[in-house]
Amino acid sequence: MAKAKKQTPRGRKQDRARVAGGQKYEVSYEAKKTSRSASAVKKAVKKVGSSRKKVERKLKTR
Numbered sequence: 001m002a003k004a005k006k007q008t009p010r011g012r013k014q015d016r017a018r019v020a021g022g023q024k025y026e027v028s029y030e031a032k033k034t035s036r037s038a039s040a041v042k043k044a045v046k047k048v049g050s051s052r053k054k055v056e057r058k059l060k061t062r
Helices: 009-016 024-034 038-048 052-061
Strands: none
Touching: 024 038, 024 052, 038 052
8 A cells, every 4th residue: 555645834724724514623613713613604505505604704794
């Protein structure tokens, strides 16, 4: 089995710029950060996409 490549700083930065709506730990992190429920975070991701900035903006306006 091939060894996984290390993630580059650019890759990490791009990964942090997104919210994976299907990943429980990402949804719970964002819910705790914005004081919203996990279902509200999932709905925001579905509505505005996976961009972290857009999701946080959407959650603040509710």
